[in-house]
C-alpha cells in the first residue's frame with residue numbers, strides 16, 4: 001500500500017463517490033456519529049463478516065452463534081457495571097459549549113491521563129494553561145455515561161427504562177444458560193455474535209473510527225480457569241489469521257500489551273491490536289481475559305445460577321472467559337486504508353483498491369467491446385448470467401471506452417474485468433484483465449469461472 005495516498009480525505013471521498021459509505025441522515029445536514037452504507041459498503045461488510053464467521057465459528061467445532069436483541073433490560077447493564085462505570089470524562093468550551101473527551105485533550109498535550117481521577121485531570125488541564133480549539137476557557141468537567149437509554153412501553157407513565165446495548169458481549173452472557181440447557185456443550189466452548197452496538201460517544205470522529213452506532217463481532221470463549229493462557233494464545237492467533245485473510249497490512253498492525261492500570265479491573269490480561277489509521281495509530285480490536293467477572297455478576301444480579309457442572313470430575317464452577325472483540329467498522333476502515341493506492345498503469349495515474357478478491361464487493365465486471373453490436377451484447381449478457389449463478393456480484397458496464405471502464409472497476413477493487421469481442425463469437429474465448437497488473441489474457445469461460453470460484 002501507498003500509505004501517503006490513503007489519506008483521510010481520499011478515503012472519505014472515494015467511499016462517498018462510489019457508494020460505500022454515506023453520512024447518516026445526510027439530506028438533513030447529517031447526524032453526528034451515524035453512517036449509512038450503500039451497495040458496495042453492504043457487500044464489503046458482508047464479506048468481512050463472512051470471513052470472520054469462517055475463522056471464528058465455521059472452521060471450529062466448539063462454537064455457538066447467537067443473535068440477541070439490541071434492546072436489553074436495564075439490570076443487564078447494572079450487573080455488567082456499565083451504568084456505573086461506562087463513562088468518559090467530558091469537558092466543554094465555556095463559550096461555545098462544544099464538548100471534548102478530557103482524556104483525549106490531555107493526551108494531545110502529552111499528559112498521560114491513565115489512572116487519574118476527574119479532579120486530577122482537571123488540575124492537569126488547568127496547570128497546562130491550555131485553551132479550547134476555539135481559544136476559549138474550558139468549563140469544569142463531568143463524567144458522561146455512554147449508554148443509550150430507551151423507554152419501552154405504550155404510555156409514558158408505565159414505560160420501563162431499557163438500554164440499547166453498549167456491546168454485543170452482554171447479549172452473549174445473558175444467553176449462556178440458554179445455550180447450556182439447549183445444547184449441553186462441554187468446556188471449552190464459545191459463543192459468537194455479530195451485531196450492532198450503541199455508544200453515546202462524546203466526540204464521534206475520524207470517519208467510521210468512532211461512531212455512535214457501530215457493529216461488533218465478538219466471541220466469549222468459556223474455559224476452565226487453569227487453561228486461560230492457551231486459549232488466549234489461540235484467539236490471538238485467530239485474530240492474526242483474520243487480519244491476514246481480509247488483507248489488513250500486517251506491518252501496520254501492532255499488538256500492544258495493556259498495562260494493569262489501563263485494563264478493566266476484572267481483566268487479567270488485555271492485548272490491543274492497533275492499526276496505523278490515517279489519523280494515527282489506534283485500537284482496531286481488543287483481546288481480553290475477563291476471568292469469571294461477567295457470569296458471576298449476572299448470577300448475583302439475576303439470582304440465576306450460571307455455573308457449569310463438569311460430569312467427568314463432578315465439579316461445579318463458574319467458567320472463565322476469553323474475549324476477542326472486533327469492530328466491523330474499524331476493520332472496514334483498516335481494510336480500505338490497506339488496499340488504497342494511487343499508482344501508474346499504462347502511463348496513467350489511477351486510484352486502485354488492492355482488495356483481496358474474497359473481500360472485494362464486486363468480483364468481476366463483464367462488458368461487450370462495443371455496445372451497439374447486438375451479437376456482442378447478447379453474448380456478454382449470457383456470460384454474465386452464467387457467472388451470476390456462481391456469485392451475484394458481477395457488474396455490467398458498457399459505457400465509454402474500455403480503459404475508462406477498467407478504471408472505474410479499479411477504484412472499487414474489482415479483481416477482474418471480462419471483455420466479450422468478435423473472437424468470443426467465433427471460439428468462445430474472452431479477454432480477462434487483472435486489476436493489480438493490468439495484464440490481459442485470452443481465456444475460456446471455464447477459466448473465468450475458476451477464478452471467480454476462488455473469490456467466493
Ligand code: ATP
Nearest residue numbers: 201209210211214283284285286325326327329330
Ligand atoms: P476506544 O478505547 O477506542 O473507545 P474501547 O476500548 O472502548 O475503544 P471496546 O469496548 O474494547 O472498545 O470495543 C471493542 C471494539 O469495538 C473496539 O476494538 C472497536 O473495534 C469497536 N468500537 C468500540 N467503540 C467504537 C466506536 N465508537 N465506533 C466504532 N467502533 C467501535
